[in-house]
Amino acid sequence: MKITADTNLLVRAVVQDDQHQAQLAAELLREAELIAVPLPVLCEFVWVLRRVYGFTNHDCIAAIETLAASPPVVLDRPCVEAGLAMLAADGDFADGVIAHSGRWLGGEVLASFDRKAAELLKAQGQPTLLLNGPAATARFSP
Numbered sequence: 669m670k671i672t673a674d675t676n677l678l679v680r681a682v683v684q685d686d687q688h689q690a691q692l693a694a695e696l697l698r699e700a701e702l703i704a705v706p707l708p709v710l711c712e713f714v715w716v717l718r719r720v721y722g723f724t725n726h727d728c729i730a731a732i733e734t735l736a737a738s739p740p741v742v743l744d745r746p747c748v749e750a751g752l753a754m755l756a757a758d759g760d761f762a763d764g765v766i767a768h769s770g771r772w773l774g775g776e777v778l779a780s781f782d783r784k785a786a787e788l789l790k791a792q793g794q795p796t797l798l799l800n801g802p803a804a805t806a807r808f809s810p
Contacts, residue, residue, distance in 0.1 A: 670702035675712040678705070682731050683721055697738075705735065705743040707765050710751065714761040725755040732761075747772070759788040767794055 677693050684690040697703060710732060717723035717731065729752055735741055736748060747768045754764030763785040767778045771794075779797040780786050786796040 669700055670704070671696065671700045672704040672706065673697070673709060675709050675716060678709065678713050678735070679716050679721075682717070685721075700740055703738070703741045705741060707744055707747055707769070710743070710748065711762040711765060714751075714755070725758060728761065729755050753792060754785075754788060757788045757791065759785060763789070 677696070680686060680689040681693040681697055714728045714732070717728050718725070723731070732748065732752060736743060736745065747765050750768035751761040751764035754767075755761050763782065767785075767789050770778055777795040777797045778786070778789055779799060781799050783798060783800070786798040789796050
């Protein structure tokens with residue numbers, strides 16, 4: 669069977685906080701011919717692991733790398749790598765995904781009010797436009 673995994677399926681398989689659901693998730697993931705993992709699922713997955721279960725960024729990276737290494741798993745690897753790079757830099761997985769997806773769609777610079785994301789992306793050599801202050805003055809960082 670070719671499946672699309674949702675966030676809950678992946679969380680149950682990793683966290684194993686519900687024995688019955690964890691067993692069902694593990695069996696399905698073992699038996700699937702193809703496991704499609706959309707980017708929003710991974711963004712939610714990291715958020716849930718960090719906020720609900722207290723996983724560290726390192727734990728989340730390990731979980732995603734293990735998932736991505738499984739032969740039947742299909743995902744947007746370049747975009748996932750961008751998200752993992754942000755996690756490794758103590759940022760948010762979703763910020764890396766957003767920046768990469770925006771470039772893929774033709775955006776030249778990430779515009780954001782998020783100072784930390786902008787600084788981490790700039791450190792990775794990505795152009796950012798940090799909007800700050802009540803008047804939303806912009807500062808471009810190539």
